[in-house]
Amino acid sequence: MESANPGMRRTTRLRYRRRRRLLWLESLLLALVLVTLSSLLFVFLVIHREREAESNPQPLPPIQVAVDREIAEEVLPLLRDYGETHPQDSVQVVEEGASIVVTRNPLLIFMPHRVELLHVPPLKLQAAGREIVLGPEKSIWLCSEREDPRLDALASWLAEGLARLYPEITFNAVGDIIPGRKVAMRMAEKGFLYPFEAVAPYIRDADLVYADLECPLSDRYAPPYKGTDFIAPSRTVEGLKACGIDVVSLANNHSTNFGPAAFTDTLKLLVEKGIAYVGGGRDAQEAYSPLSLEIKGTRITFLSYNAIAGSINATSQRPGVAWFDMWPYAADDPEDLAAMQEAVRKAKREGGFVVVGFHWSEEYKRLPNPSMRKVAHAACDAGADMVIGTHPHCIQSLEWYGGSFIAYSLGNFVFDQMFADYTRQGIILRCRLMGSELVEIELLPYLIHDYCRPVVLDGASARNIVGSLLSISDL
Structure with missing residues (x-):
């Protein structure tokens, strides 16, 4: 009997180790299942929120635009029309504090992003091979403080409208x-x-x-x-x-x-x-x-x-x-x-x-x-x-x-x-x-x-x- 005790003890230890490994594997598997379920739940919630946002979009802040007085008569009606035809991109015309300016003098507007809406060349007098520049360039520009994906559509709209006004x-x-x-x-x-x-x-x-x-x-x-x-x-x-x-x-x-x-x-x-x-x-x-x-x-x-x-x-x-x-x-x-x-x-x-x-x-x-x-x-x-x-x-x-x-x-x-x-x-x-x-x-x-x-x-x-x-x- 004494000689059998050591063998039984080894067997008991082996069983105990196996049980521990099994428990560890079960815990790991459970953890993996929980992580997977959590990930799936997270993805589901994200998709659900995105769909909810698409079906119930939050209004973006209006695009605030300032317009030079000398071109206001041409530009303001185009901005009004844009706001009416693009309700998701409302436009607000302001005199101060605008992040976007429509101007003929882009060099006086310290904004990093500029788009030429209409090119009006300087007035030139030409005669018998001679050329004299009489007047300045009068192109119209859209200047903005920062990039905004909505500006591409606005700039295209203004450019097309101005082209019609300046045939x-x-x-x-x-x-x-x-x-x-x-x-x-x-x-x-x-x-x-x-x-x-x-x-x-x-x-x-x-x-x-x-x-x-x-x-x-x-x-x-x-x-x-x-x-x-x-x-x-x-x-x-x-x-x-x-x-x-x-x-x-x-x-x-x-x-x-x-x-x-x-x-x-x-x-x-x-x-x-x-x-x-x-x-x-x-x-x-x-x-x-x-x-x-x-x-x-x-x-x-x-x-x-x-x-x-x-x-x-x-x-x-x-x-x-x-x-x-x-x-x-x-x-x-x-x-x-x-x-x-x-x-x-x-x-x-x-x-x-x-x-x-x-x-x-x-x-x-x-x-x-x-x-x-x-x-x-x-x-x-x-x-x-x-x-x-x-x-x-x-x-x-x-x-x-x-x-x-x-x-x-x-x-x-x-x-x-x-x-x-x-x-x-x-x-x-x-x-x-x-x-x-x-x-x-x-x-x-x-x-x-x-x-x-x-x-x-x-x-x-x-x-x-x-x-x-x-x-x-x-x-």
């Missing part, structure tokens, strides 16, 4: 069209398109073409081939149409040469042929009223005034042109100046691009006189984006004034003054806009041939005219 528009302007006298003689000999057909391809494809029509178009009287009273047959309008002319100014000293009846014939003809007019009308109200056109959704407004003696001036009872008192044919009239400025301010308040035309100056003078500068500057101060002058029968200087472009005279466009180079030379303004922002001006010089026919120049001839013009200009 590319081409606008051409030419000077005096006086199709009487020898021009009328040439049309009788060679057809009504003859004066216009060489130059038409350079101007007709623009979205908008403007000219000064300084002659009545009527068949009441045969056109005299001498003298300084001008009239042309009604079929002369075919040449205007061939050039794509959309708007004519009648505010000059020759559009009423043959009296109210021939002038009224001209108004009827222009309406019939789809050519708008400004600076003249059936009465004073029409003559002094602005002409507003919508081009690709952008408003372009024209005002025009005559300051040269010899016109029939419109009254409440009489057709005629819009008169403006200024030197050299009258003393500068502060009341006329104030009325013009108020008309320009009103036009600018209604939005868009504003062009003001003046028929002014002494003849054959290449530089504007002080009265012309004063009036042009007053128009620009009131909101005119461009001032276009006519009458001197020669090109006058250009000026960039306070963000507005002034062409004091574009010269003769279709006329018979062949006695000097300067009366035969002229400039076509070919402009490109983005919405109401002027971004490019091209000067295209020409020379009038055969008493009536402008022909566009290139090479040294073009460079000489452009160089002479720029040398007297204030750009």
Whole structure:
């Protein structure tokens, strides 16, 4: 028995060890099961919460945006529309404390994240191979303090909306069209398109073409081939149409040469042929009223005034042109100046691009006189984006004034003054806009041939005219 005791003790110890191992394995297995169940429960809870959050999303804080005042009119409606169409991303416009700013001056906004919403290049004047930068870049940017996934959608929305508000528009302007006298003689000999057909391809494809029509178009009287009273047959309008002319100014000293009846014939003809007019009308109200056109959704407004003696001036009872008192044919009239400025301010308040035309100056003078500068500057101060002058029968200087472009005279466009180079030379303004922002001006010089026919120049001839013009200009 004593010899068996040690064996039994070993057996007992082995059983005890096995039981301990088994208990340890059972505990480990139980722990693994508990861990697995806990993990599964955790995953279940996470998925449940995510689904619950998806079905009951918590509103995110509104996107707080500040907008520069100069672009508020364009940007604020887009922000309102975005908030209405994206209710999950509400937008709140604030003046201070915004983490997002829409601006034209990103370098003044100390925020690290920037997106260009609209590229508006600096205004450049191009002529005969030369280029002059006149105005600054006016691109629109979205700046933010931090990244936010919601900003991509907002930036895309604003960029698309601004692209619609700033379409590319081409606008051409030419000077005096006086199709009487020898021009009328040439049309009788060679057809009504003859004066216009060489130059038409350079101007007709623009979205908008403007000219000064300084002659009545009527068949009441045969056109005299001498003298300084001008009239042309009604079929002369075919040449205007061939050039794509959309708007004519009648505010000059020759559009009423043959009296109210021939002038009224001209108004009827222009309406019939789809050519708008400004600076003249059936009465004073029409003559002094602005002409507003919508081009690709952008408003372009024209005002025009005559300051040269010899016109029939419109009254409440009489057709005629819009008169403006200024030197050299009258003393500068502060009341006329104030009325013009108020008309320009009103036009600018209604939005868009504003062009003001003046028929002014002494003849054959290449530089504007002080009265012309004063009036042009007053128009620009009131909101005119461009001032276009006519009458001197020669090109006058250009000026960039306070963000507005002034062409004091574009010269003769279709006329018979062949006695000097300067009366035969002229400039076509070919402009490109983005919405109401002027971004490019091209000067295209020409020379009038055969008493009536402008022909566009290139090479040294073009460079000489452009160089002479720029040398007297204030750009």
